[in-house]
Amino acid sequence: MIDGICGGIGEYLDVDPTLVRIFWLIFTFAGGAGLIAYIIASFVVPERPIVDVYCPSCGAVNEQGADYCRQCGSKLK
Numbered sequence: 001m002i003d004g005i006c007g008g009i010g011e012y013l014d015v016d017p018t019l020v021r022i023f024w025l026i027f028t029f030a031g032g033a034g035l036i037a038y039i040i041a042s043f044v045v046p047e048r049p050i051v052d053v054y055c056p057s058c059g060a061v062n063e064q065g066a067d068y069c070r071q072c073g074s075k076l077k
Contacts, residue, residue: 003042 006024010017027034053062053076060071068075 003038003045004048005038005041005045008045008048009041 006020007017009015010020013020024034024038027037051064053064053066054060055062055069055072055074055076057074058069058072060069062069062076066076
């Protein structure tokens with residue numbers, strides 16, 4: 001939840017991010033390997049590109065993943 005590493009790994013592996021976080025905690029408390037791996041991953045794993053979603057009705061820019069336009073309320077997907 002700090003850098004989104006566990007969520008990104010869960011998304012990439014198609015696994016619930018909560019399971020990835022639980023495994024990360026186990027590795028962290030079992031010798032610190034999880035903490036070191038998380039720090040390394042925060043520098044190595046690329047960030048997800050931010051993609052703007054344009055409303056087909058009014059042309060307003062909306063956040064990625066939005067279902068409805070925040071300006072006119074029409075459905076985006």
